[in-house]
Amino acid sequence: MLVAEYRYNGLGYRTGVHEDTDTDSDVDGSDLWYYSAYDERWRMVATYRSSDTDPKERFVHQQAGDGGFGGSSYIDLVAFREKDANTAWTSASDGTLEERLYYCQNQHADVVALITAAGGQREMDRYSAYGVPFGLPEGDSNSDGLADGTDRTIIQGWINTSAYDVRGDVDLDGDVDSTDKSAVQALGAVTLGRGALSASAVGSRRGNAGYELNTRLLGSTSVVRKRWFIGELGNWMRRDPIGYTDSPSLFSYGKSSPTIFIDPSGTQSMLPLPIALTIDPLDPGSTPPSPFSDSKCCKEKKDGHPDPDNLAGATICCGKKVVTCSWNTKSKSKSKGAQVGGAFVEICTNHHESKHKPLCLCSQNPDDGKYRECDHTGQTPRERKKACADADNAGYDCLIGNTGGGNKKQACDARFGASSQDATDCKDAVDEAEKAHPTHGKDGSKCG
């Protein structure tokens, strides 16, 4: 007996789906074919029923960058879906897509909530590590996967005590009241829970990492471009078509670290874009530095330095981007004065590094494709010396300016009061700043 059949185009896009739409437990001539339309990035943008001329649904994806038409968003971030909701899914499209649902995806790109055009909740989902969904229907106030009488009793309790719980606030207007309860009541009983992504009335199919789930098949199988993925097994359904590039195991998913990696191509693990920008994948619980990429490059630079405590700043290549780093010089004392001293050293370090910045070039190494350390390629040695001297002078001018001019040590006394702790810390900070640039001479003679 035929359970389902599919059609693909020459590029491997799944274009046709033939499943048991009349629910008589077979797939035959009385079941409808549905056809998918794709954009140039292999994203499904519309579904057509049979030979209808109008779609039953269409999707708009996030396109961050370049005026809203760029490729900076993760490929499977859905902004919203519009659906022909006033006719049954199996009826011909009437050409008007009256229902819009907004898709909310977490930092792993899993679809975790659907929001109506009016701003209310529709349903939520959570996922196992390998993407088996746990559907939470609208009004499921105890998160057991069922929306039923028990939930309405709970919601009535919240109403009685003026308690707030977002699971009961189905219209998301900031309260739990009789309007919310009536909305839930009108839906009747809905059962989702483990393995069930979406209520039939909602009909969402986008699940973990935004993949398209085959919701009519048993289990959690997703169509992920080059391959199908089986959530319950945590494996791909077939070998990696590009071989061992991604992993020594041809069936394993996301380098066996599915909470970190995703694989929208079906051939190559990757970090979801928001994670790549905000979270250290090797320490996902850490507080994201801001801005991540710059501070990460600066941290690596400092960690890799033979004497990191004496490094006040640097101008480096972060990929192909030039980044100016400054590290508050190590304060010997924890007193307030040391912090003041450290802070102005940091400001002056920035003055110094900002002189380097426009002259720094980041060229790509043709051998390994990596970007070389910032250099002043293209400048003559004389020009390079002058640039270094300018940078050093900018730093020293800044320090002297901040300490009142003249002798830096005396200036610290003048600024903070002779023999005060603040003045001592200020002098320490100046000493540390000088030590931080042991290879820089004021005339640029030692500049590299």
Ligand SMILES: [Ca+2]
């Ligand atoms: Ca059938």
Ligand SMILES: [Ca+2]
């Ligand atoms: Ca309609």
Ligand SMILES: [Ca+2]
């Ligand atoms: Ca419930």
Ligand SMILES: [Ca+2]
């Ligand atoms: Ca409400």
